[in-house]
Amino acid sequence: MRPDTVSAALGEEERASFREQGFLVRRGVAPQALCEALLARARQDLESQVQPLEYEADLGYPGAPASRESPGGRTVRRLLQACARDAQLRAWATAETLAQPLRQLLGPEIWLSQAHHNCVMTKQPRFSSLTGWHQDSRYWNFSTPDLVSTWLALGEESVENGCLWFLPGTHRQEFAPERLDAALFLREDDPRNRDVLATRLAAPLAPGDVVLFHARTFHAAGPNRTGQTKFALVHTYHGANTHPLPGTRSACLPEIAL
Numbered sequence: 001m002r003p004d005t006v007s008a009a010l011g012e013e014e015r016a017s018f019r020e021q022g023f024l025v026r027r028g029v030a031p032q033a034l035c036e037a038l039l040a041r042a043r044q045d046l047e048s049q050v051q052p053l054e055y056e057a058d059l060g061y062p063g064a065p066a067s068r069e070s071p072g073g074r075t076v077r078r079l080l081q082a083c084a085r086d087a088q089l090r091a092w093a094t095a096e097t098l099a100q101p102l103r104q105l106l107g108p109e110i111w112l113s114q115a116h117h118n119c120v121m122t123k124q125p126r127f128s129s130l131t132g133w134h135q136d137s138r139y140w141n142f143s144t145p146d147l148v149s150t151w152l153a154l155g156e157e158s159v160e161n162g163c164l165w166f167l168p169g170t171h172r173q174e175f176a177p178e179r180l181d182a183a184l185f186l187r188e189d190d191p192r193n194r195d196v197l198a199t200r201l202a203a204p205l206a207p208g209d210v211v212l213f214h215a216r217t218f219h220a221a222g223p224n225r226t227g228q229t230k231f232a233l234v235h236t237y238h239g240a241n242t243h244p245l246p247g248t249r250s251a252c253l254p255e256i257a258l
């Protein structure tokens with residue numbers, strides 16, 4: 001099934017909500033048959049350990065195995081390079097279903113970064129980690145921070161299996177460096193962060209739901225405490241006014257025009 005058969009334009013309320021909150025959950029964007037096909041492909045690559053992969057141990061977030069050689073050390077966190085992996089994965093990332101709302105948010109010209117996200121995000125039982133509060137823009141090198149990511153749930157996402165959480169409106173706020181730790185995560189023990197952390201909202205999703213979120217919106221996710229692996233397809237985009245800075249990791253792969 002072609003992903004661009006789904007009508008995708010954002011309503012005015014949705015646009016206002018994204019501007020205000022820095023994220024937007026859209027229900028039932030991808031049809032069930034498409035989610036099943038993408039999920040089957042992702043499961044197959046995970047089972048066969050098709051490279052390139054990122055392991056939980058590589059990041060060392062809380063709960064991750066200490067090294068690739070430790071028990072659970074081969075627990076995959078991301079199936080990288082989704083667009084180069086498979087025509088169907090690429091078709092989703094470049095479909096009008098995503099391009100149309102992205103144009104409404106970022107302008108008429110949309111570019112997909114292959115250097116960031118561009119992955120199947122997996123969260124596996126037993127050895128998955130907790131991702132602290134962060135802005136994706138923290139390690140990215142673009143001329144502006146105006147990038148938007150799309151997160152397609154290929155299965156159920158709940159607090160129990162490690163769904164995303166967001167701090168609404170934080171894409172419009174400034175955070176003094178002291179409020180962040182050395183790895184640029186928001187310090188949960190800092191009293192100055194108490195109020196903003198109290199605004200946290202979980203984003204449980206059903207298969208086919210999509211979250212759009214700004215690269216500056218603080219978000220986090222818990223570990224997977226269920227027995228089933230969670231799969232999501234994640235991509236990042238920018239408009240014509242933003243470009244990757246030459247010589248940086250953000251410029252290391254060609255971008256795809258939508």
Ligand SMILES: O=C(O)CCC(=O)C(=O)O
Pocket residue numbers: 121123129130131136162219220221222
């Ligand atoms: O699923 C997770 O742990 C969150 C992933 C995330 O926020 C990220 O990779 O930027």
